[in-house]
Amino acid sequence: MSPFLAGVLQMLALIAALALAYRPLGDHMARVYCSDRHLRVEKWIYKAIGADPDAEMRWPAYLRGVLAFSVVSVLFLYGLQRLQGALPGSLGFVSIDPGQAFNTAASFVSNTNWQSYYGEQAMGHVVQTGGLAVQNFVSAAVGIAVAVALVRGFAGSRTGELGNFWADLVRGVVRILLPISVIGAIVLVACGTIQNFAGIHEVGQFMGGSQQWNGGAVASQEVIKELGTNGGGYFNANSAHPFENPNGFTNLFEIFLILLIPFSLTRTFGRMVGSLRQGYAILGTMATIWAGFVLLMWATEFAGHGPAFEAAGGAMEGKETRFGIGASSIFAVSTTLTSTGAVNSFHSSYTGLGGGITMLGMMLGEIAPGGVGSGLYGMLIMAIIAVFIAGLMVGRTPEYLGKKISTREIKLAACYILVTPALVLCFTAAAMALDTPVTSMTNSGAHGFSEVLYAYTSGANNNGSAFAGLNADTQWFNTTIGLAMLLGRFVPMVFVLALAGSLAEQTPVPRTAGTLRTEKPLFTGLLVGTIVIIAGLTYFPALALGPLAEGLAS
Numbered sequence: 350m351s352p353f354l355a356g357v358l359q360m361l362a363l364i365a366a367l368a369l370a371y372r373p374l375g376d377h378m379a380r381v382y383c384s385d386r387h388l389r390v391e392k393w394i395y396k397a398i399g400a401d402p403d404a405e406m407r408w409p410a411y412l413r414g415v416l417a418f419s420v421v422s423v424l425f426l427y428g429l430q431r432l433q434g435a436l437p438g439s440l441g442f443v444s445i446d447p448g449q450a451f452n453t454a455a456s457f458v459s460n461t462n463w464q465s466y467y468g469e470q471a472m473g474h475v476v477q478t479g480g481l482a483v484q485n486f487v488s489a490a491v492g493i494a495v496a497v498a499l500v501r502g503f504a505g506s507r508t509g510e511l512g513n514f515w516a517d518l519v520r521g522v523v524r525i526l527l528p529i530s531v532i533g534a535i536v537l538v539a540c541g542t543i544q545n546f547a548g549i550h551e552v553g554q555f556m557g558g559s560q561q562w563n564g565g566a567v568a569s570q571e572v573i574k575e576l577g578t579n580g581g582g583y584f585n586a587n588s589a590h591p592f593e594n595p596n597g598f599t600n601l602f603e604i605f606l607i608l609l610i611p612f613s614l615t616r617t618f619g620r621m622v623g624s625l626r627q628g629y630a631i632l633g634t635m636a637t638i639w640a641g642f643v644l645l646m647w648a649t650e651f652a653g654h655g656p657a658f659e660a661a662g663g664a665m666e667g668k669e670t671r672f673g674i675g676a677s678s679i680f681a682v683s684t685t686l687t688s689t690g691a692v693n694s695f696h697s698s699y700t701g702l703g704g705g706i707t708m709l710g711m712m713l714g715e716i717a718p719g720g721v722g723s724g725l726y727g728m729l730i731m732a733i734i735a736v737f738i739a740g741l742m743v744g745r746t747p748e749y750l751g752k753k754i755s756t757r758e759i760k761l762a763a764c765y766i767l768v769t770p771a772l773v774l775c776f777t778a779a780a781m782a783l784d785t786p787v788t789s790m791t792n793s794g795a796h797g798f799s800e801v802l803y804a805y806t807s808g809a810n811n812n813g814s815a816f817a818g819l820n821a822d823t824q825w826f827n828t829t830i831g832l833a834m835l836l837g838r839f840v841p842m843v844f845v846l847a848l849a850g851s852l853a854e855q856t857p858v859p860r861t862a863g864t865l866r867t868e869k870p871l872f873t874g875l876l877v878g879t880i881v882i883i884a885g886l887t888y889f890p891a892l893a894l895g896p897l898a899e900g901l902a903s
Contacts, residue, residue: 427450477570540595542571642706691814704816777801
């Protein structure tokens with residue numbers, strides 16, 4: 350079987366699995382967030398944290414809950430790392446230095462999971478399981494909660510209420526993420542992923558020295574790493590490491606986990622607004638972009654020239670032979686079009702244009718299907734922009750799901766789409782202009798620029814993957830990327846929740862003959878075009894200096 354055919358068959362199997370899970374999971378999540386019943390374990394949690402789950406919140410109160418919880422999470426994770434040397438189960442590792450501890454705390458709380466350290470050489474069992482794995486759950490639940498609040502804004506009528514953040518957070522963890530993670534971890538363990546609390550042990554002698562590995566609760570962390578679109582690996586090699594991703598089946602299963610909730614949330618959206626066809630329109634937009642990016646990646650990675658490319662069947666540099674080009678390309682596209690950031694291959698070793706595709710996936714805003722929660726609310730923001738553009742063309746006040754898109758709503762949407770590009774381009778420009786950050790680049794020229802551009806694109810978009818070659822464990826990069834992650838996560842949430850509150854205060858307007866039919870394929874095409882044009886106009890100059898220049902020169 351040819352490598353290309355193998356990739357096609359794996360893609361078809363993945364689509365079939367996602368299609369089977371789409372309806373039951375989407376409907377289940379809609380029931381979870383529309384229910385007024387609390388499970389017993391949830392009541393215990395509410396009592397422990399002193400929250401009233403039945404108190405309705407307007408958007409300022411909902412935002413305060415998001416920010417307060419996230420600040421406490423950053424402080425807790427920072428303190429846990431700083432105390433690691435005194436904790437049991439540290440495997441003899443010392444406490445993490447302040448700059449690295451801040452960067453890692455900001456990374457995992459913001460659902461970025463950027464790692465400028467070697468996981469197996471820095472973090473003990475307590476920090477890995479009690480700190481990083483816990484944040485994998487709650488940061489994902491925060492993203493879903495904010496998305497659900499925006500959906501309630503569309504569905505509400507003159508109340509201004511968006512639900513209760515604490516109830517949404519707890520339900521997301523207890524009823525959605527935990528059950529799927531338990532099942533997923535069992536599957537991974539059965540297929541060879543390790544799950545233990547073993548210490549450090551030698552595995553052999555290599556080139557005059559010994560190689561050491563430590564065990565860990567890898568399977569349980571691996572499943573929520575993918576399911577919650579987190580991406581932080583137990584080992585530095587991430588999902589290319591055989592302890593995390595042993596074979597072709599686990600590789601496909603992990604891609605399935607990455608895409609499962611973001612795609613299924615479109616059905617949840619349709620259920621909550623009372624129109625499944627609206628959810629299908631958003632799903633169609635996401636699926637079109639995702640499939641298009643996979644085909645583009647295959648075109649760049651299979652179409653190599655020269656004896657080495659022909660012998661390997663394509664650009665195999667930086668890819669695991671147990672996965673091949675087809676599966677590695679699907680993984681790379683899925684992890685950069687979501688906010689996952691997990692990698693089973695080195696993105697810096699892709700062809701120049703292939704590396705550019707991974708960057709462009711993040712630059713779109715990671716909305717196809719995007720991160721858990723963040724993908725849905727990012728896509729809905731783009732839908733508002735598309736409706737506004739359509740309204741300008743026909744001279745009619747734009748409407749979406751029965752809510753008028755007035756000056757206030759479009760200003761909030763515009764602010765949302767400007768935050769991340771401003772962070773990426775300003776930090777990249779500063780890093781290239783100063784002397785010290787440039788010394789961290791392993792490569793010069795276009796590829797070296799791509800290393801820096803990719804790092805800030807990944808950080809500000811809360812992705813977490815990186816181009817290998819950039820030494821990011823410096824005071825400059827730890828601080829600036831940490832700031833980019835926090836600002837890129839929480840500033841857009843401010844605009845999302847403010848927009849949700851504004852929409853929830855409106856009275857739905859009836860549909861007329863002049864109303865744009867946003868559930869039709871025509872709107873899906875308009876939405877795809879809007880997304881591509883906005884990202885292209887924003888990032889094309891930067892892409893031209895990096896991956897495009899490298900790809901055209903090769």
